[in-house]
Amino acid sequence: MNLQRLRGLIRKEFIQILRDPSAIAIAFVLPVFLLFLFGYGVSLDARHVPIAVVVDQPTAETSAFVGGLQHSPYFKPEIYGSLHQAREAVMDRKADGIVWLRADFSRQVIQGKTAPIGVLVNGVDANNARIMEGYIQGVWQNWLQQRALNAGKPLIIPINAEPRIWFNPALRSRDFLVPGLIAVIMTLIGALLTALVVAREWERGTMEALMATPVTMGEILLGKLIPYFIMGMGGLLLSVALAVWLFAVPLVGSFWVLLVCSALFLLAALGMGLLISSAARNQFVAGQIAIIVTFLPAFILSGFIFDIQSMPAPIRFMTHIVAARYFVSILQTVFLAGDVWSIILWNSLALLLMALFFLGVTWRRSRKRLD
Amino acid sequence: MLARIWALVIKEFLALMRDKKSRFVLIGPPIIQLLVFGYAATYDLNHIPYAVYNQDSGFASRQLLGDFQGSTAFKQVATIDNEGQIAPLINNEKALLVLNIGPHFTRDLLMHHPAPLQVIINGRNSNTATLALNDVNTVLMHFDLRWAQEHHWGKPPAQLVVRSWFNPNLLSRWFIVPGIVALLVLVVTLLVTGLSVAREREQGTFDQLLVTPMRPVEILLGKAIPGFVIGALEGLFIVLVAVFWFRVPFVGSIPALALGLALFLLAGVGIGLMISSLSVTQQQGLLGVFIFLVPAIILSGFATPIANMPEAVQYLTYLNPMRYFLIIVRGVFLEGDNIPMLWPQYWPLAIIALCSMAAASWLFRHRMQ
Numbered sequence: 001m002n003l004q005r006l007r008g009l010i011r012k013e014f015i016q017i018l019r020d021p022s023a024i025a026i027a028f029v030l031p032v033f034l035l036f037l038f039g040y041g042v043s044l045d046a047r048h049v050p051i052a053v054v055v056d057q058p059t060a061e062t063s064a065f066v067g068g069l070q071h072s073p074y075f076k077p078e079i080y081g082s083l084h085q086a087r088e089a090v091m092d093r094k095a096d097g098i099v100w101l102r103a104d105f106s107r108q109v110i111q112g113k114t115a116p117i118g119v120l121v122n123g124v125d126a127n128n129a130r131i132m133e134g135y136i137q138g139v140w141q142n143w144l145q146q147r148a149l150n151a152g153k154p155l156i157i158p159i160n161a162e163p164r165i166w167f168n169p170a171l172r173s174r175d176f177l178v179p180g181l182i183a184v185i186m187t188l189i190g191a192l193l194t195a196l197v198v199a200r201e202w203e204r205g206t207m208e209a210l211m212a213t214p215v216t217m218g219e220i221l222l223g224k225l226i227p228y229f230i231m232g233m234g235g236l237l238l239s240v241a242l243a244v245w246l247f248a249v250p251l252v253g254s255f256w257v258l259l260v261c262s263a264l265f266l267l268a269a270l271g272m273g274l275l276i277s278s279a280a281r282n283q284f285v286a287g288q289i290a291i292i293v294t295f296l297p298a299f300i301l302s303g304f305i306f307d308i309q310s311m312p313a314p315i316r317f318m319t320h321i322v323a324a325r326y327f328v329s330i331l332q333t334v335f336l337a338g339d340v341w342s343i344i345l346w347n348s349l350a351l352l353l354m355a356l357f358f359l360g361v362t363w364r365r366s367r368k369r370l371d
Numbered sequence: 372m373l374a375r376i377w378a379l380v381i382k383e384f385l386a387l388m389r390d391k392k393s394r395f396v397l398i399g400p401p402i403i404q405l406l407v408f409g410y411a412a413t414y415d416l417n418h419i420p421y422a423v424y425n426q427d428s429g430f431a432s433r434q435l436l437g438d439f440q441g442s443t444a445f446k447q448v449a450t451i452d453n454e455g456q457i458a459p460l461i462n463n464e465k466a467l468l469v470l471n472i473g474p475h476f477t478r479d480l481l482m483h484h485p486a487p488l489q490v491i492i493n494g495r496n497s498n499t500a501t502l503a504l505n506d507v508n509t510v511l512m513h514f515d516l517r518w519a520q521e522h523h524w525g526k527p528p529a530q531l532v533v534r535s536w537f538n539p540n541l542l543s544r545w546f547i548v549p550g551i552v553a554l555l556v557l558v559v560t561l562l563v564t565g566l567s568v569a570r571e572r573e574q575g576t577f578d579q580l581l582v583t584p585m586r587p588v589e590i591l592l593g594k595a596i597p598g599f600v601i602g603a604l605e606g607l608f609i610v611l612v613a614v615f616w617f618r619v620p621f622v623g624s625i626p627a628l629a630l631g632l633a634l635f636l637l638a639g640v641g642i643g644l645m646i647s648s649l650s651v652t653q654q655q656g657l658l659g660v661f662i663f664l665v666p667a668i669i670l671s672g673f674a675t676p677i678a679n680m681p682e683a684v685q686y687l688t689y690l691n692p693m694r695y696f697l698i699i700v701r702g703v704f705l706e707g708d709n710i711p712m713l714w715p716q717y718w719p720l721a722i723i724a725l726c727s728m729a730a731a732s733w734l735f736r737h738r739m740q
Contacts, residue, residue, distance in 0.1 A: 026658065034665060041669050043679040044498045065529075090536070091706075093698075096678075105529070115529040123538030124705050126546050127414035127498070128676050133533055134505040137512075140531050147528060157527070158518045159435070159511050160485040163504055166461055168494035176496050192661070200654070285393050287657040288562055292400040295665070296558075300412050305674055307416065307499045309467070315411045329464075332495045340462045 005215050009223025013197075017227060026192050027231035031185050031239045038181045039247050042305075044173040046131050048076040052086035052095040055079065056103035061110070065101065065117070068143045074135040090122055097121035097132055167252075167336040178249045179331035180304035182239045183265070183324045187298040189235055190269025191276070193228045195290035198277035217366040225270055225359075232266045243335075253334035257344060261334070264351040265327040269294075271358030272323070278366055298324035326350045375585050379593025386570075387563065387597060397563070397601065401555045405609055408551055409617050412674070414543040419503050422449040422466040424457060429477020431486070431518075438514050439470070444506045461493045467503055468492045483524065537705045545620070548613045549704045550673045553696045556606040556632070557639050557667065561660045564598035564643030568735070569656035587736050591644065595728075598640045606632050613704070623703030627710045631699035634720040638692035641727025648734040667693050695720045 017023045053069065055062045069077045078095065080086040089095040100118035108115035119136055121129045144157065168175050201207040210220060240258065243249045251258070273290060280286035300306060301315070302324035308316055319325045326347040333343045388394050421439070425432050439445050448466050451457065460466040471489035473479075479486035490507055494500045519525065538545050571577035580590055610628070613619045646659035670677070670684065671693035677685055688694045695716040702708035702716075710717075 020654075030662075033662070037666050038669055041666075041680050041684050042675045044501075044675055046676070046679055049678070091712075109528040112526065112528075114526045116532045117529050119531050119533040121533070121535045123535030123541050124546060124701055125676060126538055126541040126543040127502075129535055129538070129541050130414075130505060131501055134501065134508070136533075137505075137508060137531065140529070143529075144527060157485060158480055158515045158524060160487045161508065161511055162487055162489050163507075164489060164491045165494040165500055165504075166491065168497050168500070171494060171497040171501055173497045176498075188661075188665075192658070282393075283653045283657075285396055287566070287653065288393075288396045291558070291562070291657075291661065291664075292396070292404070295661075296404060296408070299668075300408050303496075305498075306412050306414065307496060309418070309420070310413055310416050311411045315407060318407065319411075336495050337462060342463050 001216070001219060006219050006222055006226075009215065009219060010226050013223055013227040017231070023193060023228075023231070026189055027228075027235045028238060030189060030192075031235045032242065034185045034188075035178070035181060035239055035242050035247075038184075039174065039178055039242075042173075042177050042181075044127070044131075044177075045171070046074060046128060046135070049074055049097075049128075049132055049135075050076050050078060050095045051132075052080045052089045052098045053077045054081075054083050054086045054098060054100045056101065057106065059106040061106040062101045064146070065139075065143050068139045068146075069099065072135065072139050074132075075139075090120070096128070097136075099136065174247060175249050175336060176332055177305065178243045178247045179335040180302070180328045182236070182243060183302060183327040183331055184295070184298045184304055185239060186232065186236055186262070186266060186327070187269050187294050187324045190228075190232055190266055191273040191290040191294040193232060194224065194270050194273030195277045195280075195286045197224055197228070198274060199280055199283045199286040202281040203283055218363060221274060221359075221363060221366060224274060225267075228270055229263075229266060232270065233263065236262050236266065249335055251335055252338040254339055257339055258331075258334050261327070261330045261344065261348050261351070264348055264355060265323060265330075267355035268323040268351050268358060271355050271362060275358050275362045275365075278362055297322045301325065302328045304328050320350075323351060323354050326354075372589060376589050376592050376596070379585065379590065380596045383567065383593060383597040387601075397559065401559060401605055401609070404555060405551055405612055406616075408554075409544065409548050409613075412543075412547040412551070414498065414502065415541075416499065416502050416506065417444060418446040419444055419468065419506065420448040420466045421445055422451055422457075422460050422469045423447060423472070424451045424454070424469060425472045426474040427472050427476035429481075431477040431480045432472045435472070435476075435488075435514055436470075438510050442506075442510055445510075457491055461491060464493060464495075466493075467499065468507070480518065480522070483522075544617060545705060546701065547674075548617045548619050549700045550697055552606060552609045552613060552700050553635070553671070553693050554668060554673060555609055556602050556635065557693055558664065559605050560598050560602035560636060560639035561643045561646075561664055563601055564594060564640050565646045565660040566653050566656045567594050567598075568644065568647035569650045569653045572650075573652050588732060591732050591735055594644060594647075595640045598643060599636050602636045602639060603632065606636070619704055621704050622707040623705075624709040627708060627713055628700065628703040630710060630717065631696055631703070631713065631720070634717060634724055635692055635696040635699075637724035638720055638727060641724055641731055642692070644731035645727055645734060648731055667691050670694070672697050689719065690723070692720055692723045 051069065053066055055066065066077065069075050080089060083100060086095065086098045090098060098120040100120070102116070102118065105115045117140065121132055123129045165171060201210065244251050272294070276289050277286050280289060298304070301319045301322045308319050308325065311319070330344055330347045333340050387397065423436060425436065440447060449460060457469050460469060469491040471491060473487055476486045490504065492500045492503060535541055568577070571580060614621050642663060646663060647656055650656040650659050670688045670691055673693070677688050677694065699713050699716050702713060
């Protein structure tokens with residue numbers, strides 16, 4: 001290892017980066033663009049869900065219930081004259097569900113019987129439908145409570161559930177999506193930055209020229225790694241700043257923990273990119289592999305949006321080879337819960353091992369040979 | 372003219388299928404992704420890990436805990452005996468929720484007082500927390516009903532009777548797997564077409580193509596057809612896997628899906644060629660594909676509903692072909708839609724396809740000089 005040669009290589013890489021602005025775009029413009037897009041575009045918080053309300057016989061009892069729906073921030077109720085019309089509205093995707101109060105609703109309520117409230121939801125988007133059911137349950141419970149209060153009687157529900165939601169009491173989905181997003185974005189950037197660079201040298205034949213010089217393979221790889229590492233960290237800091245200041249995600253844990261873990265993750269991501277790049281030796285193939293093995297798994301298998309616990313066992317096992325999984329866990333914990341060492345240490349260890357593995361394999365595979 | 376296009380199509384297929392690596396990239400990963408994502412991309416919770424802190428020694432709390440143990444949605448992972456143990460369980464994600472039953476639970480219930488039950492939930496993933504809380508409420512509701520009946524609490528004045536259409540058990544796989552058809556078809560089409568012109572430019576073979584008697588339109592068609600064919604074959608394959616492997620019901624009309632897929636492919640090919648004609652190097656082409664693909668997936672309604680987005684962003688989604696195709700594919704699979712019902716989705720797709728194709732051919736000619 002010769003520092004002077006290494007410095008020369010790094011200088012060459014930086015000059016190349018400056019000459020072709022696409023690398024700068026990847027490192028700095030892409031994260032901002034993606035964070036804006038995801039931060040504003042991805043939300044699981046249903047608000048103002050259009051819902052069709054059918055009241056067969058309007059009375060004081062029914063208007064109290066419908067009023068509850070109208071006052072809920074989750075619903076935008078629309079009154080329909082008949083169940084048939086409401087069905088049409090659901091079919092035309094104008095409403096996501098129907099609440100149906102039958103003709104004998106008030107009579108049954110007053111007589112002390114239990115009146116059925118028909119709830120029909122469009123189950124195509126199953127997650128949304130479940131969330132909607134929960135909201136309707138909330139409206140129903142409020143209505144019961146209000147009735148009991150008006151009658152001066154205690155609520156007749158035996159168990160009074162008191163949820164305590166830690167780390168995100170308002171259940172803002174943005175608070176858990178934005179930190180996870182940083183992991184997805186950095187995966188992408190790390191792989192894109194490096195996947196193409198070694199492949200480019202092979203394709204243009206400049207790799208052969210490099211081999212004819214006294215530089216060692218390790219120096220070539222370090223010469224690629226260091227400049228892109230610096231750029232990647234820059235992109236990362238930018239993303240964290242946006243998350244905290246623009247999206248107002250609380251950063252409960254320490255910034256330094258975040259920084260160290262990010263560095264480990266970036267090494268793993270860049271290492272994977274270098275491995276793909278030196279294995280493919282062709283920009284077309286390297287680029288396609290980079291998209292396929294990094295972005296989509298980071299999106300779906302990292303726990304960024306889909307809960308890993310709920311996946312079938314073989315898939316859960318597979319998620320262990322996705323570096324983003326560890327980083328998502330660290331980010332969600334450091335941002336929302338604070339420095340929980342048992343989570344941070346184990347996941348950092350996994351990231352470190354992955355970084356060592358990818359860089360080690362790349363280094364071993366890269367020999368000064370032309371075949 | 373047809374013979375010339377045909378020759379170019381064959382040449383494109385040869386270029387794509389020539390070496391083992393690029394052949395594998397087109398065929399292997401989509402299949403692996405389909406299987407992995409089909410199983411992994413689910414919002415449904417099962418075996419929610421929970422812990423119990425029961426300070427009550429009466430029979431009511433035991434009955435309630437029995438209900439939780441009997442539910443397949445929950446899996447008890449710990450029983451704790453002091454409050455200090457709650458925080459480590461939640462912090463370390465050992466348990467998603469802790470049920471904290473107060474010391475007077477049974478007594479309260481027997482005296483006809485509402486008994487408090489504290490549910491401490493890890494809110495790191497707000498969606499999981501919401502769904503888990505819904506599941507807790509379902510168990511509590513059943514308990515309440517039974518208890519009220521057995522101990523003469525009186526009936527509630529009204530009860531919700533919930534039914535869901537098209538997906539009675541609310542399996543999110545039925546929602547996600549048809550979405551994967553749209554996702555993978557778009558990825559493959561863009562990868563095939565997005566780099567095709569740039570590759571020739573970089574390798575210098577583009578100039579050779581230009582001096583042949585082929586007209587620009589013919590070259591463009593020659594580049595478009597392979598992307599369309601590969602995308603169509605992969606789309607067909609994924610639909611078959613969705614129906615026969617994942618057992619997603621297919622209740623709509625096949626021609627409706629075919630028409631939608633064809634229009635969607637045309638739009639994808641057009642956009643891919645547009646990116647390709649704009650870029651000089653493959654790296655730029657790849658970057659272009661990415662910059663289009665990621666927003667297209669995020670703003671399509673694939674994983675999160677469009678209705679939850681800010682209004683301005685919702686308008687932006689009207690430019691996204693995947694938005695329309697997702698409605699088509701889910702409508703045909705689950706809701707039994709046919710061609711007339713999907714008309715509002717077809718025409719925007721057709722317009723996007725036309726505009727992108729026209730733009731691609733203009734850029735193609737424009738960039739040649």
